[in-house]
Amino acid sequence: MGDGHGAAEEARVSGLLVAGTTSDAGKSVVTTALCRAFARRGVRVAPYKAQNMSNNSMVCHGPDGRPAEIGRAQWVQALAARAVPEPAMNPVLLKPGSDRRSHAVLMGHSAGDVSSSNWENGRRHLAGAAHAAFDDLAGRYDVLVAEGAGSPAEINLRAGDYVNMGLARHAGMPVVVVGDIDRGGVFAAMYGTVALLEPADQDLIAGFVVNKFRGDHGLLRPGLDDLERITGRRVFGTLPWDPGLWLDSEDALDLEGRRADGEAALRVAVVRLPRVSNFTDVDALGLEPGLDVVFASGPRDVADADLVVLPGTRSTLADLAWLRSRGLDAAITEHVRRGRPLLGICGGFQMLGRTVTDPEGVEAAPGSSAEGLGLLDVRTDFTAEKTLRLPEGEALGAPASGYEIHHGRVTVGAGAEEFLGGARSGNVFGTMWHGSLEGDAFRAAFLDRTLGHGPSGTEFAAARERRMDLLADLAERYLDVDALLELAREGAPAELPLLGQEFAR
Structure with missing residues (x-):
């Protein structure tokens, strides 16, 4: 089960790996909280995730000044750490296009596809690049807070692991395991996570x-005491449930609406596409008082909406077919016929045009094509070259900015006018700019134009900062932050007990 990375243990760096008993256990939350808490102490800290599998991504600048793509979670964690986001913080990003194939982004740029059939060979190449990026970051920061992926106890994948214990062994880095008690079974999950690991991996698991x-x-408390006694490892604290903690989400596991108080709220229906990407585009709407943001998967869900949003997608043609199979195409067209506003973002915008073609097989089979919803006079043609931009401009009389991540090339016809890298006709708006609604001035202008929703004074960037500070406040109150910082600097305690070796062979 070993991976050959143990030789680097003698060159241990100051860092901490935040692993989890499962996906969505809270690794991103704890990593973000520790980044901000350590930064408050004057520590030069940076986040890191060797491999992220997510369709939520962000554009930053690489060391050569070119735009580069990283996972949204690591971009937010960099803000929490008061560091400049860069590709080394998430050197490998896999963007699922289907159950068996993902588009690979390596150090911020497209690197082809990885499929289940070439998984092992592909991972060896990616592992070397990921660990090189980690070593580079470690030479420039005091402490790295690394986030694992899934669970470190996926023993069927351990031989090629470079994200969880493979990374910890590479760096001689201590590990804390996060468990979500809200799911139930947290004590068994924590014990079992350690017990299934081989001895050299267990030596790095410092606590929970x-x-x-x-x-x-x-x-x-009695359960925590027993866990510490049985495992010989410390529980560093218990974070409480707090509904105000939601952050820019990494994946669709926690895809929920943002409900407004009161019965008179305007209803925003965001179509929940199967391969939705960058759905953080609607986070800013969820902070607006008087807006009730819900996710819609059927015609009924959009029937009484005041505004419908078609978000981005990793597979425009496949999700367009899904839209039609559920009758959502007719429901959206009826919504527009009744004079109500519609906003399409990136792939969602492309669906609103006349045609979508994929001659080179970028997202679908080569030569695939389909008619769009015909609500905007545009056509989309997919090409292998990927666009990464951080554009700025003006729309609806307000300054606007965002980021572009796409393969599709959009041509706007005479029946529509240009709008934020996209097109507009009447009350139908389409943009290629992700994140444009995060701009307070543009969001206010758009909501006023489409819904008559007056300026609320909501400041999205300030709200994000408050959420990160709330996370750090909770960490300071409920976790032993000083002990975790010392752990990152000094490494795992010596002679930790070995568990369950009848399983770990």
């Missing part, structure tokens, strides 16, 4: 963090 606890901590 419990996430999403609700209720009387006195009832939890």
Whole structure:
């Protein structure tokens, strides 16, 4: 089960790996919280995730000044760390296009596809690049807070792992395991995670963090004491459930609406495409008072909406077919016929045009094509070359900015006018700019024009900062941050007990 990375243990760096018992256990939350808490102490800290599998990404600048693409979660964690986001913080980004194939982004730029059939060979190449990026970051920052992926106890994948224990072994880095108690079974999951690992991996598991606890901590304490006694490892704290903690999401596991208070709220229906990407585009709408943001998957869900949003997608043609199979195409067309506004973003915008073609097989089979919804006079042609931009401009009388990540090339016809890298006709708006609604001035102008929703004074960037500070405040109160920082600097304790070796062979 070893991976040959142990030789680097003698050159241990100051860092901490935040692993999880499962996906969505809270790794991103804890990593973000520690980045901000360490930064508050004057530590030069940076986030890192060797491999992220997500269709939520962001554009930053690479060391050569060119635009580059990284996972949205690492971009946010860099802000929490008060560091400049860069590709080395997420050297490998896999963007799923189907159950068996993902588009690979290596150090911020397209690197072809990785499929289940070439997974092992592909990972060896990616592992070397990921660990080189980690070593580079480690030479420029005091402490790295690395986020794992899934669970480190996926023993069927351990031989090629470079994201969890493979990374920890590469760097001689201690590991804390996060468990989501809200799901139930957290004690068994934490013990089992350690027990399934080989001895050299167990030597780096320093302790645990419990996430999403609700209720009387006195009832939890006996279980924590037993976990510490049985495993010989410390519980570094218990983070409580807090509804104000939502951050820019990494994936669709926590895709939920943002509900407004009161019955008079305007309803925003965001179509929940199967391969949705960059759905953080609507986060800013969720912060607006008086807007009720819900995710829609059927015609009924959009029937009474005041505004419909078609978000981005990793597979425009496949999700366009899904839209039609559910009757959402007719429901959206009826919504527009009734004079109500519609906003399409990136792939969602491309669906609103006359045709979508993929001659080179970028997202679908070569030569694939389909008619769009015909609500905008545009056509989209997919090409292998990927566009990464950080554009700025003006729309609806307000300054606007965003970021572009796409393969599709859009041609605007005479029946539409240009709009934020896209097109507009009447109350139908289409843009290629992700993140444009995060701009307070543009968002206010758009909502006023489409919904008569007056300026609320909501400042999105300030709200994000408050959420990161809230995370750090909770970490300071409920976790032993000083002990975790010392752990990152000093490494895992010596002679940790070995668990469950009847399983780890």
